[in-house]
Amino acid sequence: MANGQRLFVKITRDSLPQVKDKYPFIYLERGRLEIDDSSVKWLDSEGNVVRLPIATLNTLLLGPGTSVTHEAVKTAAAANCSICWVGEDSLLFYAAGFQPTSDSRNLRRQMELACNKKASLEVARAMFARRFPDADLEDKSLKEMMGMEGSRVRMLYQDKAQQYGVGWKGRQFTPDRFELSDTTNKILTAANAALYGILCSAIHAMGYSPHIGFIHTGSPLPFIYDLADLYKAELCIDLAFALNKEMAGQYNKHLLAKRFWERVISMDLLSVVSKDITRLLKEGKQ
Structure with a gap:
């Protein structure tokens, strides 16, 4: 302006x-x-x-x-x-239009895996293995792996805060009260919402459903949240702390959009998502 x-x-x-x-x-x-x-x-x-x-x-x-x-x-x-x-500047993700696809093979495969308890757990385990490459997850339950993930993310927040010299009091977000958050939390909220939008469109384009997840349940877009957790560390969390330092604590939505875009391009996100979904769903064996 x-x-x-x-x-x-x-x-x-x-x-x-x-x-x-x-x-x-x-x-x-x-x-x-x-x-x-x-x-x-x-x-x-x-x-x-x-x-x-x-x-x-x-x-x-x-x-x-x-x-x-x-x-x-x-x-x-x-x-x-x-x-x-x-929402404004992609701060909140509300809805997505469904796209027509050539056939329903991918959706059927996703549903078959999600409805089979053993196969669904194998897909979830493959997702967690991406974040815990050195851990033995073979006998871990979904609840145990989610607990490991929670600890990993909390530690990641602390590590990034220390790396960039940024104060951190924890993840805080109040719906419709974006202005109440500190700068780091504002960046996290905006970057997460933008990531959800990209993933939702990519999933629809491939003929999958965002509503059928393997880790998250009871939420509007569980498969989106499943996949987003694979990329948040670099695309959202590291970006939030790095940008807070670059912004000197003053939230700048234009700089955020520019830096987020650069990371999406750098990691070739659409190509990566396509390959990851195909690879992860192959882990489900029935």
Whole structure:
């Protein structure tokens, strides 16, 4: 913002780093998504018009003040581009539109594994093995492995706080009261929500369901949370403490978006997620 005017940056293909064969996401707020001559265009609150390369986008994150036409949704679905509804600057993840897929083989495989107690535990164990490569998890129950994970994350918070010289009083987040959190917790909340949006769109595109998990249960998006825990250490936790130091304690959402994007690109997240899901679900034996 400058003198009360919103900075408008034109979105072009050249301005978006590419991940695999698609760009990961674009965040939009306060405007309208519609169709013009079979192409998707974005009209912002100041009258600017941007044509979006919908066929090369993995997901659209729609923030506050947005509206979308039926034809725009239909065109996005045909291009296999997910649409997610999020809070301001992706701080909260609300919902995602389902995408059509060529068949239901992946969904059937996911459901078969999740409904088989032994197979489901094997998939969960494979997920935990990624975080505990040197531990013997063969005889561990799901509850025991979740306890190990809780201890690991708490220790990781402390280690990162010490590494970057940042004060840490624990993970704190109050829904709809984002401003009450300290800078590190604000970054964590925003980065987590952005990660959930990317993973949700990737999972839908592959024909899986975000609602069928192997570790998390009783939550809106258990499979998303299962997978997110594989990447949070680098994409969210390390970023939060590193950025707190870079921001000198003053939350800067634009710098956060830039640094988060850089890490997503650097680790080639969409390609990694695709390979990880395929590999992890092969661990479930029936």
